[in-house]
Amino acid sequence: MVGRKPERKSAPPTDVRAHVLASATRLFAARGFDGTSLQAIADEVGVAKPSVLHHFPSKEALRASVLDNMLAHWSEALPRLLLAATAGEGRFDALVGELISFFAADTDRAKLLVREAMDRPDEVRLLLTAQVRPWQTAISEYIRKGQRHDEHFADVDAEAYVLHVINLVIAGLAVFDTFRVLLPDASVAESRARYVTEIIRIAKSSLFAGPALSAEPRDPSLEGAPNRRNGTTR
Amino acid sequence: MVGRKPERKSAPPTDVRAHVLASATRLFAARGFDGTSLQAIADEVGVAKPSVLHHFPSKEALRASVLDNMLAHWSEALPRLLLAATAGEGRFDALVGELISFFAADTDRAKLLVREAMDRPDEVRLLLTAQVRPWQTAISEYIRKGQRHDEHFADVDAEAYVLHVINLVIAGLAVFDTFRVLLPDASVAESRARYVTEIIRIAKSSLFAGPALSAEPRDPSLEGAPNRRNGTTR
């Protein structure tokens, strides 16, 4: 009945498609797919609803594009991750660190993945099998090699371990905005630093056998790595 | 326009309120609050939509009741958990084991909590502060005591550690139905056993210092506990 206000946004009036994609990503992550109307997206971008459907044939297509877009960013980050995984000493730290960096850079990525896992299990199962399983297998074999050399705990279930580390990072960052009330530091950045540092510590100390970590530091050269031990006793 | 089929269900025709609550719990967990219509709930129960709204004044009230109902079950499980936490040797195993039991008994509980954390951060923040923070504080103090006796790693961030264990259990079980494709065991029960056993192992071995776990078992009496080490080398 009532006409919608044109309401120009601060962003350039061109590039509507990219703007729609960005708004949809934010809103799907925050409220979920079913909790987000095309009208809400159109309002944020500052266009009429049919304009959204000009760039994406349907709401379902928009959802697929949002996911594709995130996976494209992941492919972009892959080379850095591969490089980290092959570096000498701090391989493990660097690998987990890169994983965390990707999802910490934009927690919408983590939220979208967790929502998809719950809303569209079949779709995500296919995605996991195609995109994650090769990594899981490779890392698991690396872990078993370490187990034969007594570097890793003998009772680690390699495949399950990899899953739980992935879950720690992704689900952990997906709910961080909510859970951070239980880490009431001075700044959000500070509590997030604590949060991710502890993820890395848990992942590492539940894998590496050898001398107790608190007794003798394994390698002083790791101190400069993005994830340092700082013995928080609070 | 068209009339809805009455379509009796196998469950007794009385007890409609409980039936609505059960259906709503299942559907909210599986499809989310916004993805579930009152009509879908009514259809499952086998009543007309207004009958649902006779038992619950609004959809929002139904959501609150679903959450309340779950928290009531939690309160029911608390005594067993408290008992486990004060038992002698296997305290830690028993505590984490009870936490897992509660959410493994019905993964809808985990899914609902994860969905609420993402959909209603403010509400869940209040819930965390009131219901979880006291536990987090108590367990953190216990951990710091252990740290002073060199039983626990010195670099554990107690508060963050507790959060991550909670996240491992709850988010882990919330996405298990989807993630289990990456643990392709003979039966679902088998892969879930592997999955939760590894959660307990990660939680434990990232906390307890002392002799390497794979070297000398801490206490043979733990073997009978619901969570046993079985050195999965696959």
Next chain:
DNA sequence: CCTACCGATCGGTAGG
């Protein structure tokens, strides 16, 4: 990129 509009479905109400 817009206005104008479609049928379907949403949560909820009236009234019995």
Next chain:
DNA sequence: CCTACCGATCGGTAGG
């Protein structure tokens, strides 16, 4: 517990 119905909003289309 039902039928009948409400206004609002949903995703999507027509047509320019």
